[in-house]
Amino acid sequence: MDRRQFLGWTGIGMLASSFPLVLAACNNDEEETATTEPAANTEAEPEIDRSVREDGFQAVGTIQDLESEGRILDKMADVLVIQSPQSQEIAAFNPLCTHQGCTVAWNAEATRFDCPCHGSQFDASGEVVSGPATKPLASYEVKTEDDWVLVKVS
Ligand code: FES
Numbered sequence: 674m675d676r677r678q679f680l681g682w683t684g685i686g687m688l689a690s691s692f693p694l695v696l697a698a699c700n701n702d703e704e705e706t707a708t709t710e711p712a713a714n715t716e717a718e719p720e721i722d723r724s725v726r727e728d729g730f731q732a733v734g735t736i737q738d739l740e741s742e743g744r745i746l747d748k749m750a751d752v753l754v755i756q757s758p759q760s761q762e763i764a765a766f767n768p769l770c771t772h773q774g775c776t777v778a779w780n781a782e783a784t785r786f787d788c789p790c791h792g793s794q795f796d797a798s799g800e801v802v803s804g805p806a807t808k809p810l811a812s813y814e815v816k817t818e819d820d821w822v823l824v825k826v827s
Pocket of ligand 1: 770771772773774775788789790791792793804805806
């Protein structure tokens with residue numbers, strides 16, 4: 674190997690070894706951008722006091738959240754609050770499917786809960802419409818007070 678070949682191979686080696694560093698640097702820039710934007714949005718939202726009150730109720734969101742989204746999903750408390758588009762009634766459930774525990778989604782158009790894992794469906798009162806689930810969703814007491822939606826989980 675002559676001097677020119679040696680320098681050529683060394684140059685290719687250095688370029689190849691620095692390629693992962695360049696990729697990592699690019700990825701870090703994207704992550705920083707993605708993580709800074711939601712932080713700016715959360716500052717505008719009201720702080721939720723999630724502590725359980727003496728009467729057993731705890732706040733899971735605001736009435737405004739419920740009216741704008743049609744539902745509130747609180748994964749920390751395992752609570753899904755829905756508002757019926759027809760009657761405007763509010764109901765609260767444990768969103769974990771009674772088949773194998775996937776989180777169900779509220780389908781407001783069809784007025785039912787759909788499980789994404791194996792296709793179980795539950796009506797707006799939590800009863801099974803179609804399986805494989807055989808048991809209804811667990812329901813909770815729910816009420817509104819001031820601007821808050823409160824749920825009694827236990
Ligand atoms: Fe919901 Fe299986 S976990 S249908």
